[in-house]
Amino acid sequence: xxxxxxxxxxxxxxxxxxxxxxxxxxxxxxxxxxxxxxxxxxxxxxxxxxxxxxxxxxxxxxxxxxxxxxxxxxxxxxxxxxxxxxxxxxxxxxxxxxxxxxxxxxxxxxxxxxxxxxxxxxxxxxxxxxxxxxxxxxxxxxxxxxxxxxxxxxxxxxxxxxxxxxxxxxxxxxxxxxxxxxxxxxxxxxxxxxxxxxxxxxxxxxxxxxxxxxxxxxxxxxxxxxxxxxxxxxxxxxxxxxxxxxxx
Amino acid sequence: xxxxxxxxxxxxxxxxxxxxxxxxxxxxxxxxxxxxxxxxxxxxxxxxxxxxxxxxxxxxxxxxxxxxxxxxxxxxxxxxxxxxxxxxxxxxxxxxxxxxxxxxxxxxxxxxxxxxxxxxxxxxxxxxxxxxxxxxxxxxxxxxxxxxxxxxxxxxxxxxxxxxxxxxxxxxxxxxxxxxxxxxxxxxxxxxxxxxxxxxxxxxxxxxxxxxxxxxxxxxxxxxxxxxxxxxxxxxxxxxxxxxxxxxxxxxxxxxxxxxxxxxxxxxxxxxxxxxxxxxxxxxxxxxxxxxxxxxxxxxxxxxxxxxx
Ligand SMILES: Cc1cc2nc3c(=O)[nH]c(=O)nc-3n(C[C@H](O)[C@H](O)[C@H](O)COP(=O)(O)OP(=O)(O)OC[C@H]3O[C@@H](n4cnc5c(N)ncnc54)[C@H](O)[C@@H]3O)c2cc1C
Ligand SMILES: Nc1ncnc2c1ncn2[C@@H]1O[C@H](COP(=O)(O)O)[C@@H](O)[C@H]1O
Numbered sequence: 001x002x003x004x005x006x007x008x009x010x011x012x013x014x015x016x017x018x019x020x021x022x023x024x025x026x027x028x029x030x031x032x033x034x035x036x037x038x039x040x041x042x043x044x045x046x047x048x049x050x051x052x053x054x055x056x057x058x059x060x061x062x063x064x065x066x067x068x069x070x071x072x073x074x075x076x077x078x079x080x081x082x083x084x085x086x087x088x089x090x091x092x093x094x095x096x097x098x099x100x101x102x103x104x105x106x107x108x109x110x111x112x113x114x115x116x117x118x119x120x121x122x123x124x125x126x127x128x129x130x131x132x133x134x135x136x137x138x139x140x141x142x143x144x145x146x147x148x149x150x151x152x153x154x155x156x157x158x159x160x161x162x163x164x165x166x167x168x169x170x171x172x173x174x175x176x177x178x179x180x181x182x183x184x185x186x187x188x189x190x191x192x193x194x195x196x197x198x199x200x201x202x203x204x205x206x207x208x209x210x211x212x213x214x215x216x217x218x219x220x221x222x223x224x225x226x227x228x229x230x231x232x233x234x235x236x237x238x239x240x241x242x243x244x245x246x247x248x
Numbered sequence: 249x250x251x252x253x254x255x256x257x258x259x260x261x262x263x264x265x266x267x268x269x270x271x272x273x274x275x276x277x278x279x280x281x282x283x284x285x286x287x288x289x290x291x292x293x294x295x296x297x298x299x300x301x302x303x304x305x306x307x308x309x310x311x312x313x314x315x316x317x318x319x320x321x322x323x324x325x326x327x328x329x330x331x332x333x334x335x336x337x338x339x340x341x342x343x344x345x346x347x348x349x350x351x352x353x354x355x356x357x358x359x360x361x362x363x364x365x366x367x368x369x370x371x372x373x374x375x376x377x378x379x380x381x382x383x384x385x386x387x388x389x390x391x392x393x394x395x396x397x398x399x400x401x402x403x404x405x406x407x408x409x410x411x412x413x414x415x416x417x418x419x420x421x422x423x424x425x426x427x428x429x430x431x432x433x434x435x436x437x438x439x440x441x442x443x444x445x446x447x448x449x450x451x452x453x454x455x456x457x458x459x460x461x462x463x464x465x466x467x468x469x470x471x472x473x474x475x476x477x478x479x480x481x482x483x484x485x486x487x488x489x490x491x492x493x494x495x496x497x498x499x500x501x502x503x504x505x506x507x508x509x510x511x512x513x514x515x516x517x518x519x520x521x522x523x524x525x526x527x528x529x530x531x532x533x534x535x536x537x538x539x540x541x542x543x544x545x546x547x548x549x550x551x552x553x554x555x556x557x
Contacts, residue, residue: 016379019380095351095358120492128348129349133353134352138423141318154426159428162485164315164427164428177493218385220380223374223381230540231543242524242540247500247521
């Protein structure tokens, strides 16, 4: 079974994003970029499936600028086999990403797609579900455990109130949550090896997908600032304060 | 114009977030119908009919709906959308799971977790863990929206809409329910609790989390939350996680105990009315947004606070 893993190049999660003064967006110039953290978890899961003999090949796909190639290389260094870069400088919305991925699925015929549950830049939490719908596949979103059992995949999901386990008929789409695994660090020899692994470069037009955005950005603003309050000396002072504002 | 709102419910009762989603739909405008898809969900359908401003309730029975199976919700909603201009779902685990499938089938780009409706095509939503607020205008003919409940005031239960029944879509679906582990608790539900007490990595074990955090929560009648670090380490269950990728809460009172205040955590709680932080590190970022900051050892402070309340 081939596993396809879509990965997005996003702002590093340690960086505090800054809104541009003209409110046109978030300033990404000279900002450290990295693989979306959920996508590292997806790669880890796919590579583990390969190590267990459950998957035959792991293909990493990214839709983004030329630099997204570096993001794909990170996946290859973690153990994926090859990459596909769908190169564009445009901002591609989840719906268009899902359409491109659906075309790649048609061409590659994977048995499983493992995406992240959410990209930490747009916070959409939509692409995996959209892809599943376009393909008519079942989905196991927000996965905290995945187990393959013949032609079904058991997915344990983090839901409101607890956990739910579903049995999906393969092929299927899984989206990863934080507790699924702890991604490995790529070793130096593996980083070197990854340089020789193939990456195909394509364009959205190669897949005949219209990537024109459906949402236009009116503005991107700073959130309301919360002022720091006051230090209280001890528990008694805290209780007095909370009583005075009616919080207790 | 007409809006179809997906109800969140437990079959026996309507979840509070449904009334908040209806409020968002009212801001959008037009007639509002509420879809109650469930299993023995008559009581929830009746409750939905009482929500102010609702035109009618569509009640659909099916076992798949008991488990929020996304394909079943998609198969039910997509054919109904011929009669609607917008689909609104709460940004809960069920809504987030199903709504994008509906959007893709309608060839619409979903607007996720809106916090404000500006007009019938313009919405505000937080991005980058709430470090920026984006205003977007949708050019799609129909809108598919998920709603952040904490940003809207629930409508009252003063209505009297009629309840219609409709047929469930024929299965089978390619995903089947196997099991669920849902913790039963007498404490208020985290997402809608008026007060929340959260613990972080500093609690250092599940035993200490339970021994320190829970008595304070019980004294305050509060829901219980946690940071990702506390959840990852197994001190608290997964669904206690508050933050960018966990639950978003905005209670009257939020007490952060042994939590440093990473941006991903703040994303889930910084709209709380009053924030209390207890941390031994004077420089902890959580103090930059707290109304009342108490510097010191939580293992001394929290038991004292609990006993004095
Ligand atoms: C993709 C992604 C998504 C994430 N999503 C979330 C999310 O949704 N929610 C979330 O919370 N995090 C999230 N995180 C993690 C986040 O970045 C932080 O790692 C996490 O919030 C830290 O948890 P913490 O504050 O409990 O731990 P720490 O940062 O380790 O802080 C522990 C604090 O306890 C204090 N302390 C220690 N001992 C005591 C004592 N005896 N008394 C008083 N204080 C004490 C310390 O001074 C410190 O400030 C995410 C990260 C990533 C990469
Ligand atoms: N441009 C992209 N290229 C590749 N994968 C993407 C892209 N955008 C989103 N994804 C995938 O979809 C997931 C969810 O993203 P989102 O729906 O934007 O929150 C990510 O974790 C990735 O797995």
